[in-house]
Amino acid sequence: MLDGRGVAxxxxxxxxxxxxxxxNNNSRPTIYDNRLPAGNxxxxxxxxxxxNRDAVGAKAQLSFRTGDGAVRTLTRWVEAGSGYASQSAFxxxxxxxxxxxxxxxxxxxxxxxxxxxxxxxxxxxxxxxVEEAAGG
Amino acid sequence: MTTRQKVSWGLVVAPVVAALVLVPLTLHGMAQKDEQHxxxxxxxxxxxxxxxxxxxxxxxxxxxxxxxxxxxxxSRGYRAPGRGRWIxxxxxxxxxxxxxxxxxxxxxxxxxxxxxxxxAEYFGDFRSVDxxxxxxxxxxxxxxxxxxxxTVKLIYDAVDSGGQFFQDRHLVRWYLVNxxxxxxxxxWKIERDELVEGFRVAGERxxxxxxxxxxxxxxxxxxxxPNLDMxxxxxxxxxxxxQHASGGISTADYDLDGxxxxxxxxxxxxxxxxxxxxxxxxxxxxxxxxxxxxxxxxGRTHVGMFADFDNDGDRDLFLGxxxxxxxxxxxxxxxxxxxxxxxxxxxxxxxxxxxxxLDFDRDGFLDIYLGVNGNAFEALPRLPFxxxxxxxxxxxRNDGGERFVDxxxxxxxxxxxxxxxxxxxxVDGDGWPDLAVANDFGRxxxxxxxxxxxxxxxAREAGALHFSGGMGLTFGDFDDDGSVDLYTSxxxxxxxxxxxxxxVSQYIRNVVRTKWIYADVFEYWRLYRLVGNDxxxxxxxxxxxxxxxxxxxxxxxxxxxxxxxxxxxxxxxVNFFDVDNDADLDLYAANGxxxxxxxxxx
Numbered sequence: 078m079l080d081g082r083g084v085a086x087x088x089x090x091x092x093x094x095x096x097x098x099x100x101n102n103n104s105r106p107t108i109y110d111n112r113l114p115a116g117n118x119x120x121x122x123x124x125x126x127x128x129n130r131d132a133v134g135a136k137a138q139l140s141f142r143t144g145d146g147a148v149r150t151l152t153r154w155v156e157a158g159s160g161y162a163s164q165s166a167f168x169x170x171x172x173x174x175x176x177x178x179x180x181x182x183x184x185x186x187x188x189x190x191x192x193x194x195x196x197x198x199x200x201x202x203x204x205x206x207v208e209e210a211a212g213g
Numbered sequence: 214m215t216t217r218q219k220v221s222w223g224l225v226v227a228p229v230v231a232a233l234v235l236v237p238l239t240l241h242g243m244a245q246k247d248e249q250h251x252x253x254x255x256x257x258x259x260x261x262x263x264x265x266x267x268x269x270x271x272x273x274x275x276x277x278x279x280x281x282x283x284x285x286x287x288s289r290g291y292r293a294p295g296r297g298r299w300i301x302x303x304x305x306x307x308x309x310x311x312x313x314x315x316x317x318x319x320x321x322x323x324x325x326x327x328x329x330x331x332x333a334e335y336f337g338d339f340r341s342v343d344x345x346x347x348x349x350x351x352x353x354x355x356x357x358x359x360x361x362x363x364t365v366k367l368i369y370d371a372v373d374s375g376g377q378f379f380q381d382r383h384l385v386r387w388y389l390v391n392x393x394x395x396x397x398x399x400x401w402k403i404e405r406d407e408l409v410e411g412f413r414v415a416g417e418r419x420x421x422x423x424x425x426x427x428x429x430x431x432x433x434x435x436x437x438x439p440n441l442d443m444x445x446x447x448x449x450x451x452x453x454x455x456q457h458a459s460g461g462i463s464t465a466d467y468d469l470d471g472x473x474x475x476x477x478x479x480x481x482x483x484x485x486x487x488x489x490x491x492x493x494x495x496x497x498x499x500x501x502x503x504x505x506x507x508x509x510x511x512g513r514t515h516v517g518m519f520a521d522f523d524n525d526g527d528r529d530l531f532l533g534x535x536x537x538x539x540x541x542x543x544x545x546x547x548x549x550x551x552x553x554x555x556x557x558x559x560x561x562x563x564x565x566x567x568x569x570x571l572d573f574d575r576d577g578f579l580d581i582y583l584g585v586n587g588n589a590f591e592a593l594p595r596l597p598f599x600x601x602x603x604x605x606x607x608x609x610r611n612d613g614g615e616r617f618v619d620x621x622x623x624x625x626x627x628x629x630x631x632x633x634x635x636x637x638x639x640v641d642g643d644g645w646p647d648l649a650v651a652n653d654f655g656r657x658x659x660x661x662x663x664x665x666x667x668x669x670x671x672a673r674e675a676g677a678l679h680f681s682g683g684m685g686l687t688f689g690d691f692d693d694d695g696s697v698d699l700y701t702s703x704x705x706x707x708x709x710x711x712x713x714x715x716x717v718s719q720y721i722r723n724v725v726r727t728k729w730i731y732a733d734v735f736e737y738w739r740l741y742r743l744v745g746n747d748x749x750x751x752x753x754x755x756x757x758x759x760x761x762x763x764x765x766x767x768x769x770x771x772x773x774x775x776x777x778x779x780x781x782x783x784x785x786x787v788n789f790f791d792v793d794n795d796a797d798l799d800l801y802a803a804n805g806x807x808x809x810x811x812x813x814x815x
Contacts, residue, residue, distance in 0.1 A: 083462035083463075084788055085462045085463060089497040091490065092491070094794065095790050095792065100435055100477050103437055106426070106433060110421070110496065110497065114793070128577055129572050134571060136639070152693070158636065160685050161633060162462070162533075162568070173796055174794065188577065
């Protein structure tokens with residue numbers, strides 16, 4: 078039995094599903110390729126300007142409509158360093174289930190700036206790079 | 214005598230004078246207590262032996278096709294009043310797996326014959342078993358040499374008659390009786406049993422597929438720090454267990470080609486692998502770039518953090534190391550790292566275990582909070598539940614991307630526990646990042662950012678104190694209310710009975726005998742002020758396992774005790790992430806993931 082320590086989460090093979098890499102004490106690591114049947118997704122890569130460039134501390138709130146028409150809002154934060162001595166990928170990954178569109182994303186940058194992006198421009202199952210605008 | 218005997222611990226944790234009174238009291242009758250303690254431990258050992266023979270019985274039963282090797286663990290006098298027959302519910306489908314719950318049907322009394330019948334039906338559905346785990350969860354009562362009541366975890370990885378993989382996890386309460394004929398000998402048998410909870414996860418093993426490392430280009434194998442080898446340094450090394458702690462990992466796109474790369478840390482030689490993109494079959498491929506990236510030959514690293522510390526458009530690298538100077542490398546923009554340790558200001562020598570990045574002063578430059586353990590050559594953790602003789606954690610302020618300045622003291626973040634994990638989250642939602650610390654042999658610390666460069670420690674007020682062997686921390690909003698929740702991994706399983714009265718009393722006697730009680734009296738006093746004098750309750754909390762704290766929305770927390778997240782095993786790293794893109798944050802905790810089903814608390 079392996080003695081797992083740090084765990085890093087990222088989409089290593091670029092298929093839209095988050096995979097896992099685990100460092101095991103005194104043995105070989107384990108990498109799990111996620112092949113679960115999975116829903117739609119959207120990934121946000123945030124680039125700070127006034128804020129730190131990796132946007133660590135930024136909060137993104139993404140809303141979408143669920144099957145019954147209700148609006149659901151997910152909140153994620155950019156972080157670096159958690160778990161046990163582990164760092165996972167910077168981009169914010171949002172699973173969307175069956176939803177094929179996003180209503181809107183609101184980003185609160187570490188600088189305090191708030192930016193709102195309407196969903197029509199975003200699509201799903203892709204990576205969207207968002208830069209902190211100089212004006213707001 | 215039973216372990217439930219109550220002793221007035223209030224005396225112990227009361228101030229100095231009371232401690233002085235206690236010493237002669239405790240010395241009196243110490244020999245007798247020591248003997249009881251030895252018998253208690255011996256009983257525990259024999260129960261562990263009984264559990265491993267139970268697991269072997271399960272394997273033998275499946276090999277032989279009949280259940281007598283299992284039923285042999287039950288007493289001839291087995292009788293379970295009101296037990297009912299254990300049956301499976303209809304499955305709930307979650308992703309590609311089906312989840313069945315087991316429950317007791319009816320409240321009929323159960324006899325040995327009915328038990329054998331139920332077992333035959335249960336194991337009759339197994340084609341083969343890959344792995345069996347039989348472990349003590351908690352010893353609830355123990356009459357040495359006579360009887361015991363305990364909860365037990367039974368976990369089987371198996372294949373059913375239709376060829377499908379499944380895992381059964383049962384938590385059962387066993388009433389054990391010693392059937393041996395007198396004397397000190399043990400022959401434990403189950404006299405009665407109750408189902409606490411049980412579930413089966415069944416499905417094709419298509420979910421998380423283990424990658425063939427050789428094919429994917431990863432030849433790293435973790436090695437411990439040779440300087441912490443107990444066999445070689447036994448005489449100097451007081452806390453040799455620390456060699457088992459290493460094993461950090463980081464992923465970031467260090468070369469900005471859009472693909473997440475991988476950094477493995479260990480005691481001998483860290484390795485950086487560049488992600489080359491996936492094969493036609495969708496398997497990830499990597500190449501070892503340790504040497505060409507300028508990172509060859511670096512050992513004793515516990516943690517690595519990639520980030521653009523100087524905001525010049527590429528990701529630099531910080532390495533936190535164990536009792537050897539930390540390192541700092543600047544990325545030259547082409548994926549080659551130049552050693553800038555000497556002028557970085559962060560090349561201090563501390564027993565670093567973990568790190569988290571935050572911009573605590575919101576100046577646009579990422580600062581580093583370093584989790585620091587104790588010095589294993591100088592000390593053991595003193596007070597196994599509230600060790601305060603570790604080295605202080607360190608907060609380094611990043612000044613304009615030029616250098617790091619140690620602001621630990623001014624910021625008030627120098628936790629002196631034996632820290633294993635640190636994490637950042639905006640707990641109170643004010644836009645200023647706060648800090649959480651998990652201490653081994655200790656408590657959680659929560660540092661609220663006061664927006665002026667200082668922090669206040671608020672774990673107790675926020676409801677997140679939680680004493681336990683803390684090993685991992687992760688923040689995430691699992692209930693979609695917009696506030697960060699906290700999941701921590703802690704020591705679990707049979708370590709928990711260190712918290713029992715008998716063991717606590719043995720500990721106290723040792724503390725008195727070694728005179729440590731005099732050295733630590735202020736720690737006891739602080740502990741008393743934090744939790745009062747119910748040390749047995751405290752002992753129960755230690756080793757309860759992982760814990761999930763729900764943010765009330767104002768930066769204070771409720772611990773969710775019944776969220777099925779506690780028994781993930783001996784947890785190190787933990788992560789919130791959405792494994793199946795269903796929009797619910799799931800949890801991955803070292804030895805397995807726990808799925809968050811819509812409308813439930815995980």
